[in-house]
Amino acid sequence: SLHDALPIFEVDCHVQPYLVDVDHCQTIISCLDVNSKTGFAVVLKDSKLEFLIGTGSKVDVFRSQYPINRWRWLRIRMSLVGKTFTLNIQQLNRLAETAPAAEETTQNLSAPMSLGSNTLLFGAGMFENIDRQSSKPACFYNGRLDSPTFTATGPTRRIVAQYDFSRDISSDSIVDVSGNGRHGALVNAPTRAVIEYNWDGSQPDWTQATYGYGAIHFHEDDLDDAKWETNFSITIPSTARSGAYAVEVKCENGVSDMITFFVRPNQKSTARVALVLSTFTYLAYANERMFDESRSSAMTTPDGVSIANEHEYFKGLDRRPDLGLSAYDVHRDGSPTAFSSALRPILNLRPGYVHWALGRPREFSADLLMIGFLERSGIPYDTITDHCLHTKGQQATSQYTTMITSCHPEYHSLHTLDAFSGFAKAGGSLMYLGGNGFYWVADIDSARPHRLEVRKGDQGCRSVTFPAGERMHGLTGNLGGLWRSRGRAPNYLFGIGSCAFGTGKGKPYRANSQYARDPALAWVFNGINPDEPIGESGFGGGASGDEIDRLDFDLGTPTNTVMLGSSEQHDDSFGLFNEEQMFPMVNTLGSNCDRVRSDLTYYDTAGGGGVFAVGSINWYSSLAWDTYDNNVARMTDNVLREFVRRGKGHGQQLKEA
Helix, strand or coil, X not given: CCCCCCCEEEEEXXXXXXXXXXXXXXEEEECCECCXXXXXXXXXXXXXXXXXXXXXXXXXXXXXXXXXXXXCCXXXXXXXXXXXXXXXXXXXXXXXXXXXXXXXXXXXXXXXXXXXXXXXEECCXXXXXXXXXXXXXXXXXXXXXXXXXXXXXXXXXXXXXXXXXXXXXXXXXXEECCCCCCCEECCCCCEEEECCCCCCCCCCCCCCCCCCCCEEEECCCCCCEXXXXXXXXXXXXXXXXXXXXXXXXXXXXXXXXXXXXXXXXCCCCCCCEEEEECHHHHHHCCCCCCXXXXXXXXXXXXXXXXXCCCCXXXXXXXXXXHXXXXXXXXXXXXXXXXXXXXXXXXXXXXXXXXXXXXXXXXXXXXXXXHHHHHHHHCCCEEEEEHHHHHHHHHHHCCCCCEEECCCCCCEECHHHHHHHHHHHHCCCEEEECCCCCCCXXXXXXXXXXXXXXXXXXXXXXXXXXXXXXXXXXXXXXXXXXXXXHHCCCCHHHHCEEEEEEEEEEEECEEECHHHXXXXXXXCCCCCCCCCCCECCCCECECCEEEEEEEECHHHCCCCCCEEEEEECCCCCCEEECHHHCCCCCCCCECCCCCCCCCEEEEEECCCCCEEEECCECCHHHHHCHHHHCCHHHHHHHHHHHHHHHHCCCCCCCCCCC
């Protein structure tokens, strides 16, 4: 509280509104209690600023006429001296752009302000309007606030509180640098490491900058923890196998839901095979709303996107806008979403989920098809997660000889990438049985592992773009964007990398006759007629579909990589990714671009293992077709059994320099 701050009180701050043409109140700064009519608030309403001043007997409201322009920085200064309220609002020039003349006004209050001892809030207020108190924060602000300062002048002038938002950016704490210890805590992870009014492009990395990063971006739809009360708890038996589990909950009317969770490997496990469930990717897509055509983040494809309006997922999210956003959505104010949280119901992390646009299992529900395959195989296996790899590194993988990816291992931190490459260097074998893998940089903070951060730049197949100067992750300071742009294209380790996407039916693969009849590779094609298409059917059509990957020596594919086969030509519902082109986008669709394809590849590693890759999200949807009785399942089984038979290689010997 600021209650000892009279008799002269001044507020100075910079704000950048992102949502202006709305009639509801957005509270920028508040310590207003409308019941006791004490404190003050600065709010934005109908594209104008309002100042609410509590005098103890009433709340005086002053509405500025200063024009508020979206995305333009304003400096707001207000002072209260007895019954005199003085206001100065000025839009800062953006380079040579003209700005409205500053507004300076003086108003008379009905009585001097009574500050009270109310909690100071940024980005929200404890009221619904000046006549109605709220029991929880309300009237949320959409935009940026930069380092507000509160000053009191009595016999001497002193700073009551001065916030420097450029301090401790990776934390949920805000720091009062006045020496008075009025530090604050951030709720629901508003976005930090964003540029402020004086950023000039000279330093785009907040970890190196000496100025320009003192702002916080608040959003009404930020959600870090839904904070639902606990209804029941369960204890995982010490004998439980690792895997994906669910608690089934049922209503009296018969409606049921499955709440998914993951169990790490049992300490007594002797399994030598690990399936890595892509918990980072599950979080990145959690409750994605790319069906929302009112947002700039709506999905677009060459042949258009059709939304199944009767889809349970679509109806569920339409009914519950409070369940938060994904790394694929823009906020209501149009800015990109930086964080996705596990501390909320996630409607697409469900067994049986069918994608609303693609009409097939995707991410977690598709990975369960691989679990079904492994259960049938009789081969002992564990499931581990991206979170295991991030926090435990090679300790999480050391007992295994073979690691299998999920169908869409798209999001990775440096730690998880290093866990895969370290495993291969140590002699382990890898089966990359998906597409669009190892594509985007993602980060978690081990102290807050529920919160995933993703910041996409101006390359890559994406639905959001972070602006210049805001592409370094706030949690870690790491550069976001494509791993390809960080020198870690997936081709280097897995032999292939993402190249195209399409919502149409997938195509089968055709074996490369040169290798299909090579005795050294006969183990891959055992029981498979190399003249027949591989993966002709599946829940998404052929086995090469959705997002697909191909071999590319220019991007780092190892020179000893063998191309076992490639997909048949895709139709024009498939298009090349934008980072594959340098000149304007021509010849980028399936029928006229030979780079729109999946490649089946294999290579022997220096550590004595092997890497097999298929380059398609659809692989698992074909694997399970016809109750796993098909040549995709046969090839998967051949490779897995060969890798298990070989065991772990000798490991890479590091040569002396």
